Amino acid sequence: MHIPARLRFGLAIAAAALSLPACGSDNETLLTDAEYERQAVRDVKVFIQGNIDQFAAATAALQAAAPAPDADGWSATSDKEAVDAMKAEWKKARQAYESVEGAIAVVFPDLDYSTDARYDAFIEVEADEDLFDDEGVTGVHAIERILWADAIPESVVAFESALTNYREAAFPANEAEAASFKDELCARLAADAAKMKADFGPLGLDAPSAYRGVIASIAEQVEKTSKAATGEEESRYAQYTLADMRANVAAGVATYEAFQPWILTKGAEGAEADEAVLTGFDRLRSAYDGIDGDALPTRPEGWSDAEPTAEQLATPFGELFSLVEHESDDTTPGSLAYEMTRSADLLGIKALP
Missing domain, CATH: 1.20.1420.20 (M75 peptidase, HXXE motif)
Structure with missing residues (x-):
């Protein structure tokens, strides 16, 4: 999905901040x-x-x-x-x-x-x-x-x-x-x-709704794959759930890019968080784009979310399920949901009620 140019305005501000001298003390940035x-x-x-x-x-x-x-x-x-x-x-x-x-x-x-x-x-x-x-x-x-x-x-x-x-x-x-x-x-x-x-x-709109709302959407990616195993998936009649998930990820990237200039002001920790988040989005996007069509892959016969076999996990559905399960887990360091949560905490963006 093409990200509208208007959402890159914040990145332009950050670039300008890096190229212009700071006002006042060495620790003062161009924007608060x-x-x-x-x-x-x-x-x-x-x-x-x-x-x-x-x-x-x-x-x-x-x-x-x-x-x-x-x-x-x-x-x-x-x-x-x-x-x-x-x-x-x-x-x-x-x-x-x-x-x-x-x-x-x-x-x-x-x-x-x-x-x-x-x-x-x-x-x-x-x-x-x-x-x-x-x-x-x-x-x-x-x-x-x-x-x-x-x-x-x-x-x-x-x-x-x-x-x-x-x-x-x-x-x-x-x-x-x-x-x-x-x-x-x-x-x-x-x-x-x-x-x-x-x-x-x-x-x-406030920052928690804008940023943490996307984190919640990413966390729900695993639900969308899990429910496909029982016929409960979201766009189940049109077999369009994978297209839904692609849209979720593209929107997540758009939202993240709006906050990215702010994250990059947070020194080494901000740079580390930025790389981790972008890498996580790339993993999901590459996996989704690697599947033809708008439907999730067919689940293996006898699939169980709790105890899939090694053979089942080696199928296109199993590979996708494993990746999405990992990226949606906000308790696992390195996952997209975890790193987005960490970046939100770094910015001081409050959790949603």
């Missing part, structure tokens, strides 16, 4: 810690706002692309062009959201739930008898489940069908269901995204 922090948070806010804007635009376009309701509803065969258009907009929305997931979960927890919670989380509370309305199961995964209703993997069906309150995924079968899908379910997601966009503008 507070100034570095403010600039980093401003850069991250611009990045987040840009992705929220893209999320809102894509969800509105998805709703607009939904077929006009007719007597037999619609399907991937009878309305292929419209369904393909909705799927394309869904993927745009997904990429934008996953690029800022860590911050959104912190600043908009209710909207994060209504837009991004998984099917099983919703139906744990109560049954959702209407797949297409704006109540019960909502958000990107509710729409994903309908758009890919004819291509859901067997492992996902096996997992979900065993849940209390399960209802089989389906395309709208009549005019009423098609109307509800377009005017209620899709409209609810577009409205939630529009509210997120409007509310974020005047919001005062």
Whole structure:
């Protein structure tokens, strides 16, 4: 993912600081810690706002692309062009959201739930008898489940069908269901995204939400691979979870680069932390980019997170799982999550509540 030039402004400031003489004593830097922090948070806010804007635009376009309701509803065969258009907009929305997931979960927890919670989380509370309305199961995964209703993997069906309150995924079968899908379910997601966009503008973002939110997102990478073993993964219907994870990492890099000039003012310890964090991101990015497509590798037969065999760990899924498990562990020195936490502590960025 290309990092917007505006996020490199902070790096330009650091370069200027190195090339200009310091004012006052030898120990005085060009910018204070507070100034570095403010600039980093401003850069991250611009990045987040840009992705929220893209999320809102894509969800509105998805709703607009939904077929006009007719007597037999619609399907991937009878309305292929419209369904393909909705799927394309869904993927745009997904990429934008996953690029800022860590911050959104912190600043908009209710909207994060209504837009991004998984099917099983919703139906744990109560049954959702209407797949297409704006109540019960909502958000990107509710729409994903309908758009890919004819291509859901067997492992996902096996997992979900065993849940209390399960209802089989389906395309709208009549005019009423098609109307509800377009005017209620899709409209609810577009409205939630529009509210997120409007509310974020005047919001005062802080360093813990901006930086530690990304650390939380990195720590969740292991959950995304673990749940793939049981059909519970996040973008399970479109088989798009690896694309989600790539977006998480690209966003993590963007956020880190906004804070990097400040970290590099912390002497040898800052330089060491910087190298460790960048190396960790490179390990994850290289592993993700080394896998073709948007889906996680197929898990080996009989896989167990707790006790995978050496043979299973040697598979593409096993290798990815091992790497992600390591990088997500904030208690293991050298892991990405550990080094990002260490860098946050070095800057004095408080932990999230």
